[in-house]
Amino acid sequence: DTGVSQDPRHKITKRGQNVTFRCDPISEHNRLYWYRQTLGQGPEFLTYFQNEAQLEKSRLLSDRFSAERPKGSFSTLEIQRTEQGDSAMYLCASSPPDGTTTDTQYFGPGTRLTVL
Amino acid sequence: GENVEQHPSTLSVQEGDSAVIKCTYSDSASNYFPWYKQELGKGPQLIIDIRSNVGEKKDQRIAVTLNKTAKHFSLHITETQPEDSAVYFCAATPSGAGSYQLTFGKGTKLSVIP
Numbered sequence: 001d002t003g004v005s006q007d008p009r010h011k012i013t014k015r016g017q018n019v020t021f022r023c024d025p026i027s028e029h030n031r032l033y034w035y036r037q038t039l040g041q042g043p044e045f046l047t048y049f050q051n052e053a054q055l056e057k058s059r060l061l062s063d064r065f066s067a068e069r070p071k072g073s074f075s076t077l078e079i080q081r082t083e084q085g086d087s088a089m090y091l092c093a094s095s096p097p098d099g100t101t102t103d104t105q106y107f108g109p110g111t112r113l114t115v116l
Numbered sequence: 117g118e119n120v121e122q123h124p125s126t127l128s129v130q131e132g133d134s135a136v137i138k139c140t141y142s143d144s145a146s147n148y149f150p151w152y153k154q155e156l157g158k159g160p161q162l163i164i165d166i167r168s169n170v171g172e173k174k175d176q177r178i179a180v181t182l183n184k185t186a187k188h189f190s191l192h193i194t195e196t197q198p199e200d201s202a203v204y205f206c207a208a209t210p211s212g213a214g215s216y217q218l219t220f221g222k223g224t225k226l227s228v229i230p
Contacts, residue, residue: 006159033217040222040223041223042120042207042221042222042223043218043220044220048217091160102216103216104162105216105218106162107152107159108159109158109159110158110159112157
């Protein structure tokens with residue numbers, strides 16, 4: 001059983017550059033979430049997809065952030081004009097279709113972003 | 117929105133002893149409470165969860181209890197081992213159906229001393 005995968009695992013970029021991260025959820029999981037985790041804190045919700053539809057966005061998701069899930073499978077998270085405050089671990093999670101465990105989220109290994 | 121508080125922030129125990137981590141939540145409509153273990157440089161790993169229709173759940177050395185009246189839930193680890201050393205997070209779902217977005221506590225760093 002393949003878990004959630006994320007690519008790249010680490011990204012170092014200079015302030016002002018654009019970056020894009022990819023998440024591949026567990027097969028057949030139709031719900032996909034993005035979270036951000038800063039050092040010493042718990043993950044914070046960014047956005048949620050059900051199939052290809054982006055249904056919820058946190059106020060943390062400024063207009064420099066955009067997420068897509070074009071075919072309801074993998075998802076991308078893009079950050080434009082990166083700032084040093086964007087440095088964090090970006091986590092992706094997925095959960096199964098409607099049923100008794102649809103609320104159970106499985107996380108990927110994360111992408112560690114460092115903005116210089 | 118939901119607010120989850122977690123205590124203690126750090127916990128050191130001798131190998132073989134028990135460890136208890138406690139969380140409180142604010143939204144009385146929350147109904148799903150998972151616990152995650154996170155090792156350095158890795159993503160959170162689900163270790164146990166509980167839903168509001170039960171008060172206690174156990175899986176080998178790990179157990180979780182839920183008190184909906186008091187709005188708190190706890191993680192119990194018995195017979196701790198060095199490999200249990202990690203950061204543990206509790207979480208809760210906010211009220212209302214939909215995304216089931218998780219609200220996390222700030223974490224507890226557990227150190228098991230051999």
